[in-house]
Amino acid sequence: MRKNVCLKVLSLGLAALLIISLGGCGKKEEVKKTTADSFKEVTPEAKAEETMKAFSNDTPYGYGDIGVEQTVLHSPTEEWQYAHGATIDYFDGTFYCVWGVAKVNEGDPGGHLLMSISKDGKKWSTPQKILGEPKYADSGIQYSYGLRGLFFVDGKIVVSYKIDEMASMAVDENGHRRPKFGDEYIVNRGEYAVESSDGGKTWQSSDYCTGVAYTADSLNNGRIVSWAGKYTDDLTMKSKWERWSIDTSLATADGSTVTTEPYGFQAEDGTLRCFFRTTLPVLYGAESYDGGKTWTKAYRTDFSSDASMFKFGRLSDGRYYFVGNPVYNNNRFPLALLISEDGMKFDQWYTIHDDIPQREYGGMYKSGYYAYPSVVEVDGYLYVAYSMNKETIAVSKIDISSIDKSKLTLQTPVSDVFTSDLQNFVNATGMWDYTAGLGYTSNMSNRFDFSLSDTKLENGKDFTLETDITFLGNQFEPTKEFAGIVFGASKSTQDTVDFSKDSYYYLSLELKGFTRFYSNDMGTVNGHGGHIPLTDDLKLLQKY
Incomplete structure (x- = not known):
């Protein structure tokens, strides 16, 4: 059973009250207590x-x-x-x-x-x-x-x-x-x-x-x-x-x-x-x-x-x-x-x-x-x-x-969500490594050792990315301090830089912190990582 506690001090008027009798008159008067009781020291159960x-x-x-x-x-x-x-x-x-x-x-x-x-x-x-x-x-x-x-x-x-x-x-x-x-x-x-x-x-x-x-x-x-x-x-x-x-x-x-x-x-x-x-x-x-x-x-x-x-x-x-x-x-x-x-x-x-x-x-x-x-x-x-x-x-x-x-629901592990979609991934140009059950990860030697990756994924598919990055939104241009990831609509242009043939999307990422980005819900950003579906109408993606 939960105990009823109230830790907030609102005023002296809410401090403990001491009731005393006034000699012989039968009346009682509330006197405000002005000093705290002695604190009973605690013996901790663990360090x-x-x-x-x-x-x-x-x-x-x-x-x-x-x-x-x-x-x-x-x-x-x-x-x-x-x-x-x-x-x-x-x-x-x-x-x-x-x-x-x-x-x-x-x-x-x-x-x-x-x-x-x-x-x-x-x-x-x-x-x-x-x-x-x-x-x-x-x-x-x-x-x-x-x-x-x-x-x-x-x-x-x-x-x-x-x-x-x-x-x-x-x-x-x-x-x-x-x-x-x-x-x-x-x-x-x-x-x-x-x-x-x-x-x-x-x-x-x-x-x-x-x-x-x-x-x-x-x-x-x-x-x-x-x-x-x-x-x-x-x-x-x-x-x-x-x-x-x-x-x-x-x-x-x-x-x-x-x-x-x-x-x-x-x-x-x-x-x-x-x-x-x-x-x-x-x-x-x-x-x-x-x-x-x-x-x-x-x-x-x-x-x-x-x-x-x-x-x-x-x-x-x-x-x-x-x-x-x-x-x-x-x-x-x-x-x-x-x-x-x-x-x-x-x-x-x-x-x-x-x-x-x-x-x-x-x-x-x-x-x-x-x-x-x-x-x-x-x-x-x-x-x-x-x-x-x-x-x-x-x-x-x-x-x-x-x-x-409110009902809390168990989250599906990331690896379970994306195992079936791993065949959609195509290697980038030396930037990313494939990990079974996870997807592609980046192993950076320092904060600024890549700017744009031409990793491609079919439009509408989900992806998993784990690296030292933080999502910033869609208001940043690529610079040496930010990483950009470009996603494509087909596999036909994997080896080209001619992005005019297909629809590509650019996501800006800051190279610090640690966040895993994954997707299973349309248009949401979840606090345990970013839910980022690659869809045309998602505001968090910007056409490249």
Whole structure:
């Protein structure tokens, strides 16, 4: 039987209440508890390295369909073309969503924060600025505000933020961020917070939650944690924030250039599990047995992820969830909900969004279709806030009851699907090798050792391709950084380059990541690989 749990801290008013008797008068008064109970330390059943190795989202099933309603809160304009980092929470009958905007590029000077409010999670107010216009540094470059977290303290809305200053060399003549200048050229000029006592209408400087990120989760003893590395036993969240640290050196040794943006959950036995985004195809994770004071090293998991921020949590019925991009394809696609019964095996995958949103503006670091989800559960629904193409902010409402109604079906192994079609394959010119039961594979010596292959396949037939590639869509021209595969309508031109005689199709692929492309459904792109039938009407193929 599932246990009824609720880990989300909404306000001090939801903290545990202590009932005391007033001497002799027979009356009782509720006194708000202000300090968490002592944390009962956990004795782990296995070493953290073994637990993380078993932590997995591998699944034999395809995606399940669930009830999702999407509302767009913010669309890009000519003046503000960038939007990202949405954070959503719920307090006293109202939803609040906060995000950051910039003029063109991620990190451009002059960026500020917006907030939108809703009573039902579907109809949202016009976004309003939280802070005034950023001031200018001595260099003449405008500061930029960066969102840190959203909290509710003593009935007040609290937004924590940072102020960034970009070096002169990193800004062009139009006041926008230059290419090829990274975070080392951005100076953090301090972390601050503002609070509102009137539902976000007016804001004042605040001492609460300064330097605390994301939103607050509560442990089983009442301790409040921010998975970005802080915790407090002060249930008012006004003070006593302690910092934790986790050794991520194993991820670095494994080749990850970034180990960041942690998030986690508390397991049923009280163990804290905290996971890190990496540049590898999987997450790294660590455990704490004393409520976050000390941590094991972060070890490699078997949980796939697309180098993007994610969220873990527990539903009110006790099940565990992951919301994010579980497929490693460098596109942050699709946005999915994964469910686990035991907090170790997240093998139930459900689609939140798998359509490709239209990008309206270009800009630096604006790759990724669905990114940086934030999640809150209210009255039988999950509300997920996220950015699309780093320019549009949306909230999707998910009916939790639809999860149990959705039917998951076993996927047919790729080799079984295509064994009967292997006779249709014809060798390319030294680029591809035939593998029995699989098809043709490419063995590249480096990222850029081929550009176009003249592999031909009869139009309408399926194919299997396994190599170091990532699908990009149909908007890219072949360059030294991209591989193109040309498919033909007949075998008559296998040895020619005269493509005018037949109908050929070009598919653009980036030479990094790992994806297996295969086909069994018309016109779909599946998260465990691309379903790409070679048909005339498929939008993902472009006539060559």
